[in-house]
Amino acid sequence: MSVTQLKKIKIQLGIKDLEQDDLLQLILEDVEADLLTWTNRTELPTSLESICRQIAVIRYNKQGIEGQSSHSEGGxxxxxxxxxxxxxxxxxxxxLAKLARYAT
Incomplete structure (x- = not known):
């Protein structure tokens, strides 16, 4: 994941310091790995970079509420x-379609 991706996600989240850089980089790397798995690709196409950032923002904002499907407090x-x-x-x-592997 490029430094540019890190800068863009920090802009989206309104983060101006360096304190969250390691965490954000880890989240971005995990999202990229997931996207590659979901799409059966080995490289992330440019057209999925914004999707990667959007998912990273979702994951960043969900810290501490992982696994929770709903929450009610104070009405x-x-x-x-x-x-x-x-x-x-x-x-x-x-x-991409997965290719079936046959033993020969």
Whole structure:
């Protein structure tokens, strides 16, 4: 993941210092690995870089509430989804077909 990606995610999150850089870099690397797995690719296409950042922001904001599907406090109820449908659709469009391997 490029330094540019790190800078862009910090802009999205409003982070101006360096304190979260290691964590953000780790999140970005994990998201990239997941996207490569989900799309059956070995390199992340440029067209998925913004999706990578969007998912990284979601994961960053979900820290401490991992596994929680809803929350209610003081009369306010919130629900969380793993990945918005719009992002899932974009990822699915970039999937490569898996090739079956046959023993010879």
């Amino acid at each position: 306010i109820s919130r629900s969380f989804e793993d990945l918005p449908q719009s992002l899932q659709s974009t990822i699915n469009q970039k999937r």
